[in-house]
Amino acid sequence: MAKKETAADKNYKVISENRRARYDYAIEDDIECGIQLMGSEVKSLRVGQSNIAESYAAVEDEELWLVNSYIAPYKPAVTWGHEEKRRRKLLVSKRELSKLWNATQRQGMTLVPLVMYFNHKGLVKIKIGIAKGKKSHDKRATEAKRDWGRQKQRLLRDRG
Secondary structure, eight states, X not given: OOOOOOTTGGGOEEEEEOTTHHHHEEEEEEEEEXXXXXXXXXXXHHHTOEEOTTOEEEEETTEEEEESOEEOOOGGGOTTOOOTTOOEEEEOOHHHHHHHHHXXXXXXXXXXXXXXXXXXXXXXXXEEEEEEEOOHHHHHHHHHHXXXXXXXXXXXXXXX
16 A cells, blocks of 8 residues: 655655665664765755765764765856765764764674665755675575565465
């Protein structure tokens, strides 16, 4: 059954998604962060020109940073434009920052951006996952489990 669209949901829009993250990492927890942007960056994001597939988040000097994310330059703002792959500050509370810092200190844990989107208020948000890298046998097991689930659904649909 389709969900009715409300006025609050109308502004929600996914800008960029890191689909590879759930394949390469086991996501243990995720957290929603704000992001500090320039005006030309927001306008470029409204057009949908960004990529977070090769980026990661890092805790440095008691601040959270998004490193290596790409936001294309906005053509009309050439004079006062922005740098495409600059580090961008992520906005989280002190409690969440300490939780993220503690998670990265454990062996093999990293902060991976999962999705960047406009929330219902029209603000840019980014969802960061606390993840542990998967080995190749873990990836094969996940793929086999997903394939079995699909096959099971087909069997149930054909019989039922």
